[in-house]
Amino acid sequence: MSIETEVQDTQLITADAAAKLIEDGALLIDVRSEGGRASTGAVPGAVVVNREHVEEDFSLESAHRLPQVTGTDQKIVVFCGSVNGSRPVAQKLQVLGYANAVHVDGGFPALRDAGVPTTGPTAPPVEAAPPAATTQASTESVTSER
Numbered sequence: 421m422s423i424e425t426e427v428q429d430t431q432l433i434t435a436d437a438a439a440k441l442i443e444d445g446a447l448l449i450d451v452r453s454e455g456g457r458a459s460t461g462a463v464p465g466a467v468v469v470n471r472e473h474v475e476e477d478f479s480l481e482s483a484h485r486l487p488q489v490t491g492t493d494q495k496i497v498v499f500c501g502s503v504n505g506s507r508p509v510a511q512k513l514q515v516l517g518y519a520n521a522v523h524v525d526g527g528f529p530a531l532r533d534a535g536v537p538t539t540g541p542t543a544p545p546v547e548a549a550p551p552a553a554t555t556q557a558s559t560e561s562v563t564s565e566r
Contacts, residue, residue, distance in 0.1 A: 431510045433522045435530035438497045441522070442536060446495035447488055451509050452528065456501055460528055461540030463499075471505065474512045492517040499524040499531055 433441075442448050450457065450466040457468070467488050469477055476484045480492070496518055500506040506523035513521035524531055532538045 431507070431514065431522050432503060432525050433497075435524055435526055435534035435536070438499070438522070438524045438531060439534045439536050441495055441497050444495070446497045446520075449496060449498045449509070450528075451498060451500045451505055456528075457540070458542045460501070461532065461538045461542075463528070463531060463536055463538050466499075469509070471509055474509055475516065478513060478516050478518065480517075492519065494518065494520065496521040497524065498522070500527050501529075502527045 448463060448466040450463060450468050451471050452460075452468075467486060469486070473484075476482045477486045478489055479485060480489075496513060498506045498510045498513070498521065500509075500523075503523060503525060506527060510521050510523035526533075528538075
């Protein structure tokens with residue numbers, strides 16, 4: 421295992437550990453797309469951050485810094501749909517000086533399973549085949565009753 425891998429692993433925490441940090445007041449950052457949040461749900465109170473704007477959202481010198489960011493000693497929990505989305509953001513935060521930035525193993529689904537309050541999904545299911553099949557079945561049953 422390389423040293424670089426060990427550094428990356430130090431930022432990865434379990435959903436249960438993340439839930440405890442959130443309960444204790446850590447800043448929760450959701451880096452999923454709008455579509456991802458709509459299709460799976462959201463965490464109330466999480467700050468939605470575009471992965472492409474991390475530096476301007478978190479740099480203490482930035483005129484566009486998020487108002488929720490209080491300093492580099494702040495505890496920050498980043499989540500996505502998986503570690504592939506959250507890891508680069510957590511690493512970027514560490515480079516910016518946020519020593520207490522972590523990301524969640526398993527992303528949003530793991531947070532939900534760990535008992536973190538969630539809402540949604542707000543988008544209708546993508547698959548429309550079951551309702552059509554149900555409609556057809558009820559038409560058939562009406563036809564067979566005649």
